[in-house]
Amino acid sequence: MIFRIATENDVSTIVKMIAHDGLGKKREHFKNPIPDEYLKAFEKIDSDENQELIVVENENSEIIGTLQLSFIQYLTYRGGIRAQIEAVRIRKDKRGLGIGKTMFEWAIQRAKERKAHLLQLTTDKKRPKAIKFYEELGFKASHEGMKIHFE
Template identity: 65%
Template sequence: MKIRRANKEDVTAIVEMLANDALGEQREDYKLPLPDSYYRAFHKIDSDPNQELMVAENKEGIVIGTLQLSLIPYLTYSGGLRAQIEAVRIHENYRGKGLGKKLFLWAIERAKEKNAHVVQLTTDKKRPKALRFYESLGFKGTHEGMKLHI
C-alpha cells in the first residue's frame, strides 16, 4: 500500500468511500458527475498548508483508502500543535486487512514529524466497532466531544 497526498483526480474515489456507509450515505451527495462543492472543498483543503488529505493506493494504483490530517496551531501548551484525524475510510473490498491501521500509523508518525503534541479524533457514537479500533491503537476517551450542526 502506498500513501500519498490526494489530487483532484482522487476526489471521486474519496467521496465514494465517504458515502459508502450507513452514516455517510445520509450526508454525502455521491453521484456522477460529483457536485462542484466537493471540488471547491478539495481546493480549499489542498491550498491550506495545515491540511493533508491523503489516499492509499494498492499495487495497481487504485485508491483504496483515505484520511484527512489537520494540523491545528493554538496558544495552549505553550503554542502547541494539535493533529486531528478525520474522514478515515477504507474501500469496502479492502476492509479487515489491516489497511486502516497502516493509515493511522502513518498519520501518527506524520503528526510527530510536524511536532504535534497530541493526535485526536472524533467518532460517531453509532460506530462502536470504530471506537474499539481506535482504542486498540492507543486512543483514549479523555474528553467529551460535542457538536452543534448549523
Template identity: 60%
Template sequence: MKIRRATKDDIIHIVEMLADDELGSKREDYREPLPEKYFAAFSKIEKDLNQNLLVAISDNGEVVGTAQLTFIPYLTYQGGIRAQIEAVRIKSTHRSTGIGKKLFQWMITSAKEQGAHLIQLTTDKARPDALRFYEKLGFKASHEGMKMHF
C-alpha cells in the same frame, strides 16, 4: 500500499468511500458527475498548508482508503500543535486487511514529525467497531465531545 496526498483525480474515489456507509450515505451526494461543491472544497483544502487530505493506494494503483489530517497551531501547551484526524474511510472491499492500521501509523508518524504534542479524533457513537479499532491503536476516550450542526 502507498500513502500520499490526494489529487483532484482522487476526489471521486474519496467521495464514493465517504458515501459508502450508513452515516455517510445520508450526508454525501455521490453521483457522476460529482457535484462541483466537492471540487471547491478540495481546492480550499489543497491551498491550506495545515490540511493533509490523504489517500491509501493499493499495489495495483486503486484508491482504497482516505483520511484527513489537520494540524492546528494554538497558544495552549506553550504554543503547541494539535493533530486532528477526520473522515477516515477504507473501501468496503478492503476493510479488515490492515490498510486502516497502516494509514493511522502513517498519520501518527507524520504528526510527530510536524512537532504535534498530541493527535486526536472523534468518532460517532453509532460506530462501535471504529471505537474499538481506535482503542486498539492506543487512543483513549479522555474527553466528552460535543457538536452543534447548522
C-alpha cells in the same frame, strides 16, 4: 501501500468512499460527475498548508483508503500543534485486512513529523467497532465531545 497527497482527480473516488457507509449515505451526495461543492472544498483543502488530504494506494495503484489530517495551532501546550484525523475510510472490499491499522500508524508518524503534541479524533457513538479499534491503537476517551449542527 503508498500514501500520497490527493489530487483533484481523486476527489470522486474519495467522496464515493466517504458516502459508502451507514452514516455517510445520510449526509453525502455521491454521483458522477461529482457535485461542484466537493471540488470547491478540495481546492480549499489543497491550498491550506495545515490540511493534508491523503489517499492510500495498493500495489496496483488503486485507491483503497483515504484520510484527512488537520494541523491546528494553539496557544496552549506552549504554542503547540494538535493534529486532527478525520474522514478515515477504506474501500469496502478491502476492509478487515489490516489497512486501517497501517493508515493510523502512518498518520501517527506524520503527526510527529509535523511536531504535533497529540493526534485527536472524534467518532460517532453509533460506531462501537470503530471506537474499539481506536482504543486498541492507544486512543483514549479523555473528553466528551459536543456539536451543534447548523442547517
